[in-house]
Amino acid sequence: MAANRDMIEASMVAAGFCINNRGGAYRNGEARPIQDKAAVARKYFELEGNLLAGQRISVQSLANSCAVSWGFANKVVGEIESGQLVDPKMKVQGRTHGTGALTLSFEDGFYLLHLRKLNNRFTLKDYAAHLAADRGTFVSRQVISKWFLTAFPFKGSIRKLNRIPIDKFTDNNILRWAEYMYRVEQVPRWRLVFGDEKPLKGADLFNRSGRADPLTGLVEDFVIDSDWRNTYAITGLCRIGRDRPPFSYIIHDGSNNAAVFTDFVIQNLASGFLQPGDFLVLDNASIHHFQEAAGLDAYLWNYHGIFLQFLPTRSPELNPIELLWNTLMQRLKHFPLGDEYGPRSHRVAHAAQMLMDAFSHEDVDACFRKCGYI
Template sequence: MQHDKRMAKDLYASQHGCHLNKNEGLYVRGSYYNKEKKVSVGAEYNKMKREAIKNGEQRVNISELGRRCNVGWDYAKKVASEIESSGRVIDPSEVYQTRDVPRGPGSIAMDQTDCFVLLFLYLEEPSRTLSQYVHLLAVLTGTLVDRSTISKWFKDAFPVSGQLCRPNKVPIDKFRPNNIMKAYDYLLILSQIAPGRIVYGDEKLLKGSELYNRKTRRNMFTGQVPPCFTHSDFRNTYCIAGFCTTNRNKTPVYFDIFQGVMDGDEFAIILEGAIASGFIMEGDVLVLDNATTHNGLMDYLWGRYGIFLLFLPARTPEWNPMELLWNALVQRLKLIPLCVLRDIQQDATAHAAHFVLTLTTHEEVDSYFTHCEKYY
């Protein structure tokens, strides 16, 4: 009967990834008991020690200690040795820190030569996969490690975590001599203009599908993915034309949203509105990219309004603060609850974008300008 009970307990434990020791205590292979369990074993040891002294015995029965606490003999012996040597139960984390073993990410599996080779491979090509690092390290040094060891080394071996992230795509023709000379000319002109007189402009295509593209959890029982009910605005496409400035005498952002596709005439109408509202004034410098919708505006703005139009160098979107503003817009739109969007009867995407852009502050725009200046 006792044997049958143990078999039943052992079967139940194995179904949950656990095992039974000789004293019918549960444990997980490769894992340690927590501090609370260790303290309880230590308390029982002290109790048994007082009983042993009272009965005139010289030592505590470790096997009996293990049976009382449902732990193995080795674990009971370890706790007893700690109490006898240090007078207390040592925290498991403290035991780990005081072990006399090599430390650091991959320190046991890799030596300094391996770490140097990994660093050289990273500097040679930062976009390598973990599998490529494993293969090349084995070829160059003969050291065989798992991908998790490489990942932990990049994450913990340096002051800044070297985790994988999405890079900025840089076209190779950006560094043609002609493009570089234009970039120098642009920076020279920009350096001679008061920051408060500079206005950046750009357009953004916003689809309703981007706003309603939310993740959902798969049904744990059936495996089906539940549908996400969206607004009829799901398939609509909107265009936003916007301008930003660091001038504290104006609002930080001027924008206009409309349904459809942006063309030169539509952009010119929105630009006229920004000028009429006083956001862009005579003597200001308007910075735009080289999109076809901006062609033919230079002579018109200078001759009629006294506004100088400056074009960004080719392949330099990272120099335009409006790109950061659009990125912040998209990220904040994802935070709006779907129930709120469904309550909007018409043009939910446009209303949500208008709400987010209206809340943009001067401090945020200043940070976008500062961030772009790091790439000059």
């Protein structure tokens, strides 16, 4: 039997076929015909009939049973779930590049854009269901995914959404936003100083993801510091004027409070980072308003000529230092862990200090530019 199988495989190879690792035959560079999809679909429904309630068919088992690749079996499963098998010979040719463009008409694509505009949180299954119900177009989720990724210059991939509280758009908040924008327009950009606080966890230094060994499938353990759950607090100020450093900060154990923030402002007055004529912008956190910080705005204006402006409610996108914190977190994830970077007991604090000391005018400029100030 083995000899006969070898002879058959040899004759198929001679005829231009390739043999996959499951013993199935295919032609390299050619789409499998609809008959192959139908055979896999029949096996799918046969296996489905033997499942218990709530179980799903293993694509790997389906591929093994039909002697096809995992990718082809997965494609057939997707088309079955979308409601129709797609015949490769029936694909519309001569359109834009990409798998999706070969199976979706211009009108279908326009409708997908319309659906995305209605709700950008739709899943691929939602798009497929709407196309089938509203336009009578039956395509797989893979086709829709490829269309979003290849039909236009920008990839329509899944991105993390900004969550905006609905009370951000109350009449009072809109009025405060307009007042803020008007005041900022009157201030030279090099006079703007933005402040904020950032909690920092020891775990932020360690990237929790790693690649598995492709030979064994194993993922090695990762040795971390014993105090990786420690929490620190950072208070910072940033500016783009070239007459002074771009960034000032303090970092300490625990959390921030009004006393720590007020002391930090006084220190920056003494060091010259804050100077008469500056326009200091803070968010509406309570540590900027109450307890030791109560009356700070009057003190800064009456004794130092520094105007304190609070951001509109729920407007972190107007604070460049928020982007600077993001830069810090991204760089922390790629920071080396050698002992030369500080004692193991407070590695994340030392790493954060080294990275913040290295913040340049260009780093801060980029954050100001992203927020629309320059």
